[in-house]
Amino acid sequence: MKNFYVYIMSNKSKTLYIGVTNDLVRRVYEHKNKMIDGFTKKYNLNILISFEVVNSVEEAIRREKRLKNWHRQWKINLIESINKDWKDLSDDFEM
Numbered sequence: 416m417k418n419f420y421v422y423i424m425s426n427k428s429k430t431l432y433i434g435v436t437n438d439l440v441r442r443v444y445e446h447k448n449k450m451i452d453g454f455t456k457k458y459n460l461n462i463l464i465s466f467e468v469v470n471s472v473e474e475a476i477r478r479e480k481r482l483k484n485w486h487r488q489w490k491i492n493l494i495e496s497i498n499k500d501w502k503d504l505s506d507d508f509e510m
Contacts (some may be wrong), residue, residue, distance in 0.1 A: 419475035421447040421482065423494060424455055425501065431490055432460045433482050435475045438468060443505045463505040465494045 420439040423433045424446055432455050436442035443463050449456045449486045482490065498504065 416470055419472050420421055421469060421475050421478045422468050423462045423464050423482075423490070424460040425462045426459050427462075429491075430458050430460060432458075433488070434488075435452070435472075435479045436474070437500050439463075440505075440508050443508065447505070462501070462503045464498050464501050464503070466504065 416436060418439050419435060420442075421433065421435055422438065422439060423441070424434070424443075434442070445451055445485075446455050446463075447461045454460070467478065469478060480491075485493075
């Protein structure tokens with residue numbers, strides 16, 4: 416069974432980006448190295464602050480859409496429930 420990830424990236428000013436990927440390490444590497452033009456590159460979103468593992472791409476997309484529709488404070492509450500200090504969770508990755 417293949418895993419998919421719903422993840423949240425941020426920056427020092429706590430701007431948020433929610434995305435989906437099937438390879439979290441690769442995708443975070445791309446964000447950190449500004450390899451893809453767009454929102455995360457423009458706003459320097461290079462801190463992985465949250466991620467969830469799901470079993471299907473459909474489930475991942477549903478969760479991503481649901482999170483994107485949440486109020487900002489709900490997103491912050493979710494993040495801080497698992498990562499109170501907004502630590503970069505990718506620090507433990509081997510990239």
